[in-house]
Amino acid sequence: MKVTDIGEFGLIAHIIEIINKRSCKTSSAWSNLFIGAGDDAAAWSTGRSMQLATTDMMVEGVHFNLKYTGWYDLGWKSIASNISDIAAMGGVPLYALVSLALPGDIEVKNITSLYEGMLEIANKYEVVISGGNVSSSKQVIISVTLLGRTTGNKLLTRTSSRRGDYVAITGYPGLSAAGYEILRKKPAVRPNAKKIMIDAHLRPVPRVHEAKILLKNGVRSAIDTSDGLIADLTRICEASRVSAAIYESNIPLHPFLDEYFKETSLEFALTGGEDYELLFTADKVTIDGIKKRVNCPVTIIGEITSGTPGVVKIFDEQGESVNFENKGWDHYRSHL
Numbered sequence: 001m002k003v004t005d006i007g008e009f010g011l012i013a014h015i016i017e018i019i020n021k022r023s024c025k026t027s028s029a030w031s032n033l034f035i036g037a038g039d040d041a042a043a044w045s046t047g048r049s050m051q052l053a054t055t056d057m058m059v060e061g062v063h064f065n066l067k068y069t070g071w072y073d074l075g076w077k078s079i080a081s082n083i084s085d086i087a088a089m090g091g092v093p094l095y096a097l098v099s100l101a102l103p104g105d106i107e108v109k110n111i112t113s114l115y116e117g118m119l120e121i122a123n124k125y126e127v128v129i130s131g132g133n134v135s136s137s138k139q140v141i142i143s144v145t146l147l148g149r150t151t152g153n154k155l156l157t158r159t160s161s162r163r164g165d166y167v168a169i170t171g172y173p174g175l176s177a178a179g180y181e182i183l184r185k186k187p188a189v190r191p192n193a194k195k196i197m198i199d200a201h202l203r204p205v206p207r208v209h210e211a212k213i214l215l216k217n218g219v220r221s222a223i224d225t226s227d228g229l230i231a232d233l234t235r236i237c238e239a240s241r242v243s244a245a246i247y248e249s250n251i252p253l254h255p256f257l258d259e260y261f262k263e264t265s266l267e268f269a270l271t272g273g274e275d276y277e278l279l280f281t282a283d284k285v286t287i288d289g290i291k292k293r294v295n296c297p298v299t300i301i302g303e304i305t306s307g308t309p310g311v312v313k314i315f316d317e318q319g320e321s322v323n324f325e326n327k328g329w330d331h332y333r334s335h336l
Contacts, residue, residue: 009235012038038239039158040088040224041148050155052148054085060140068183071110073202074142075117081226082146083125084206084276088224090156090215091148093208095130096122098144101137114142125208156211156280158239160220165281165304167244170207170296172254173229175200177272178261193256204276210294214280217290222280228273230324233312236281243307246270249317252299270314271324 003011016037023030034050035043041054058064058078069077079096086093098118102111115129122129127146179201182189189197207224214222221240223232230246237244248266257265281304282290291298307313314322 035155035157040085041091043089043150043155045153046149048153050091050150050153052086052089052091052150053145054082054148055143055145056081056085057144058142066140068180069202071113072117075114075119076121076203077117078142078144079118079121079127079146080204080206080276081274082144083121083127083208084204084224084226086146086148087206087208087211088156088222088278089148089150090154090211090222091150093125093127093146093148095128095147096144097146098129098132098142099134100132100143101135101139101141103138103140104136106140121203125206151212154215154220156215156219156222158221158223158236161236161240161242161281161304163242163304163306164283165221166284166287166300167233167246167279167281167302167304168287168290168298168300169225169229169252169277169279170210170294170298171275171277172252172257172269172297173225173275173277174257174265174269174272175254176204176274176276177201177268178257178265180274181261181264181268187260189260193260196254197256197260201274204274206276207278207296210278210296213290213293214278214282217293218286219280219282219290221282222278225275225277225279226273228271229279230270230312230314231273232279234310236279237304237312238310240304241309243305243309243311243313244302245305246302246312246314248314248322250299250301252297252301267324 006014019037032044034045041052043050043052060066064074083093118129175197179197182194182197221236223236225232233244251266251269253265253269257268261268287298287300314324316322
């Protein structure tokens with residue numbers, strides 16, 4: 001069996017199984033571990049709070065193409081994706097370690113632009129870039145590890161969804177996919193609409209503030225939409241041993257998606273990924289309270305059910321089940 005046979009998430013499950021079988025579980029480090037592999041970030045107890053750690057890698061030709069992505073934007077996005085993972089746990093991002101693998105013919109001015117982009121968003125969220133590593137490579141690889149903490153002992157996790165919860169999402173999923181489509185195919189789009197969609201792809205804004213409000217108001221289960229709404233909701237359902245029903249008519253589509261990508265707007269919203277919105281579950285009273293406390297749209301799009309764990313069903317306006325062949329990004333089944 002090859003890695004491509006089991007896909008990215010099958011590989012992750014296999015790695016987690018090995019870790020759980022072979023780790024020394026009598027160590028003090030293991031006993032303090034609250035959440036290991038399989039969530040947006042790892043978490044371990046330090047007494048009054050939890051320490052958080054996440055890591056992400058951006059590989060040229062897999063995550064980005066330098067024909068469409070400038071160095072400044074690449075720096076911004078590499079930090080933003082990690083901040084989003086800490087946010088998805090309800091945490092505060094603190095320290096980043098940045099490792100670069102670079103071809104020798106890369107211009108130094110490009111690395112300057114890369115770090116200027118990193119530092120703009122890092123400063124915005126008071127994150128300190130505190131070290132890293134450099135290596136040679138045939139392609140550009142950016143690996144970021146981000147450390148953070150909670151403000152107490154509560155976390156947002158993927159394991160706390162329960163039957164009867166509603167499924168909700170912040171913002172407008174699909175804008176990043178639309179931005180990438182504009183960069184690749186260059187359709188005629190009004191300047192203001194073009195900027196909003198391209199910025200959604202190149203300069204995503206992590207929902208750090210919104211995640212804190214979710215946690216403070218009783219939400220316990222959440223994930224950031226990095227791989228696509230269906231794919232990420234599937235992760236929650238697998239971890240919580242539940243299933244979900246999503247209704248197409250409830251998906252919040254930005255007016256620009258309907259205007260410029262009407263035929264593919266729903267596909268972008270459900271499978272596009274890299275929106276870094278918060279997808280979460282809670283009771284309706286909790287969600288209604290959150291709507292009053294955040295400065296972005298919050299939309300109920302479905303509900304958690306007791307069906308086969310990990311199964312997410314999509315229903316159209318007639319109540320018919322809809323099958324999306326592409327359910328989101330998979331490193332061994334998707335292509336840039």
